[in-house]
Amino acid sequence: MLKLTCCLSLPHSESFTADHKPLMGEAPEVRGFFLGCGFNSAGMMLGGGCGRELAHWIIHGRPEKDMYGYDIRRFHNSLTGNNQWIRERSHESYAKNYSVVFPFDEPLASRNMRKDPFHQVLTEQGCVYQERHGWERPGWFSKDGPAPVLSYDYYGAYDGPKNTDDKYRALLGKEYTFDFPSHHHVLKDECMTCRQGVAVFNMSYFGKFYLSGPDAKQAADWLFTADVNKKPGDTYYLAIGGGVAEHNWNHIRTVLQDQGFTCTLVDHSEDMGMLSIQGPKSREVLQEVLDTDLSNQAFPFSTHKVVNAAGHQVRAMRLSFVGELGWELHIPRDSCLPVYNAVMAAGAKHGIINSGYRAIDSLSIEKGYRHWHADLRPDDTPLEAGLAFTCKMKSSIPFLGRDRLELQKKEGLKRRIVCFTIDEKIPLFGLEAVYRNGVPVGHIRRSDYGFFVDKTIAYGYIRNPDGANPDFVRSGDFTLERMGVTYQAKAHLKSPFDPENKRVKGIYD
Structure with missing residues (x-):
């Protein structure tokens, strides 16, 4: 006879994660310790499928299906130990549990946890931020002045003070649609300026890792599908999208350990900023800022150099994620604002603008990236x-x-x-x-x-x-x-x- 035992939990004793999704996979801190918890009152619904995938994960090292949204490595380590972040984000996730999920919604809780050196100057220029992996990254730029992200007010509950003149929340409210948003024309301006002139994208939320050591070449050959073609012992600089930086960090470290490579992986994400200057006029702008020849012959596509920009040493890479002529500048933190100011000054006569990730999404899909x-x-x-x-x-x-x-x-x-x-x-x-x-x-x-x-x-x-x-x-x-x-x-x-x-x-x- 099959006997079923059920456990009923009272509301106050239930646990809810920061994004209302389970925590699954190998713990980043302890190899061989797997999690399958935090089901947010949905364990009966999710348990069967998640249990099967977790078993496959344990035995084969990865699940069969895409479980990235449940993978514990989706959270950055600086957030998981932050009680304010956990408390606020868990509250908001619970409060919005039955809300309609609109395509471009952003959280109001636990914001401004990770800010790059450009944050304040871009806020003053009307930047409407998105939150990714704890970082505040530019979404788009409002024509109506600054719209800073305010401290979380718990939607005015618990007899606490409610935010007033919350322009950011008001702008989000205009995004609550399954049609084009009211600022569709602003996104068009950002995209077309990049296609026809020059635009600056702040991509500082990227993960920035250095892989070095005696086995660095061997490790890079094994980790990366492309031919890295570097000499043994060289250091590899890895720039990884910020939303998956923690996932990649843990994956690389796991592979290094399992394969026995003698390597060191160092995280410099917080120490550096990253600007991408893109568009047909990007060469004209940057030629006034960088002390190197930017011609096709001297600086071909998909190459990089360490150069000086307005008296500051930066790593310049001729790359594009929008399908235009352009360069990325990887900049030490203390040099970020002087380099940014120099770029904007040189670009003023070319109509340079700031642009955000909503434009990148459009431009990149147009190019097929x-x-x-x-x-x-x-x-x-x-x-x-x-x-x-x-x-x-x-x-x-x-x-x-x-x-x-x-x-x-x-x-x-x-x-x-x-x-x-x-x-x-x-x-x-x-x-x-x-x-x-x-x-x-x-x-x-x-x-x-x-x-x-x-x-x-x-x-x-x-x-x-x-x-x-x-x-x-x-x-x-x-x-x-x-x-x-x-x-x-x-x-x-x-x-x-x-x-x-x-x-x-x-x-x-």
Whole structure:
């Protein structure tokens, strides 16, 4: 006879996590200690599937499905020991448990925990911030003056004082829509200025790690799919998106330990700022600031140099995540504001502007650049994501996951990512169904409006058991379903914007 024992918890004894999601996976502090807790009164609903994935995690080192949203490594270590952050964010998560989830909502609780050197000057210029991994990063820039994030007022509960003149909360309220937001035209201005002139993006929330030691070359070969081509003993500088910095930090340290590499990984995320200056006029602006030749011959795409900027030493990288000519400047913390002021002064005659991550989202999807945990998840492969060029498959160098990629390449792809455009000016947000000839074949992962091509752009994975090859894409008639309405979509195997990659090379016709 099967006997079931149930335990009922009173409301005051229930536990709720800071984002109302479970805590799962290997503890960052203790190898071999796994967590499966914090189910926020949803244990009966989530226990079966989470238990199965956790068992696979323990046995094989990773779950079968994408469990990133539940992975304990989604929280930065500076936050998990901060009682204010835990108390405020847990309260707000509980208070909003049954609220409608709008696409661009931001928390009001536990803000201003991690601020970069540009925070105050950008606030004064109307920056509307987003919170990621505890960092305040620029979302977009309001034309109506500063909208600082105020201290959490618990929504005016518990007889405490309620915030007044909360411009930030008022702006968020205008985002509570499934249509384009009221400041859609502001995002367009930021994007088009980058495409036609020059814009500055503060990307300081990135994780910045140094990997060094006798086995650094061997470790880099194993960790990274690309051919790093460095001499043994060299130091590697890793710049990683801030939202996944803690996850990457722990993953790298785990691999170093498991493989026995003699290496040191040092975190300098708080010690450095990062500016990205992008657009057709970026070279003209930076040539006045940097003491080096920025021509295509002297400073090719995907190279870097340590140079002086307004008398301060910085690392300049010719890279772009928006599809334009541009450079990233990685700057010691004390030098951030002088370098920023020099860039803005040199760019004034070129119409330089500050721009935020809402513009980056639009510009990057227009170019077809992948976003982690949207276009790319732990259960996707580089081949499926159209990133085979980042893998050193033509070499004989072993790397983590190479055997799986070789097998997948031999068997052929059953799923692949595809770009879709819709002529109607309607917003998509992800999870919309994808139909090919009236048959569902996948769903959208990420979408945004492309202001330069003037279309809604969406990326999603499509499946075909007989092979998701290019002909399967070309021969299909595709539609996307949004809120019960289907829209005709055009499928693209290449980005509809600058498919020949001329602009990142500084070639503007």
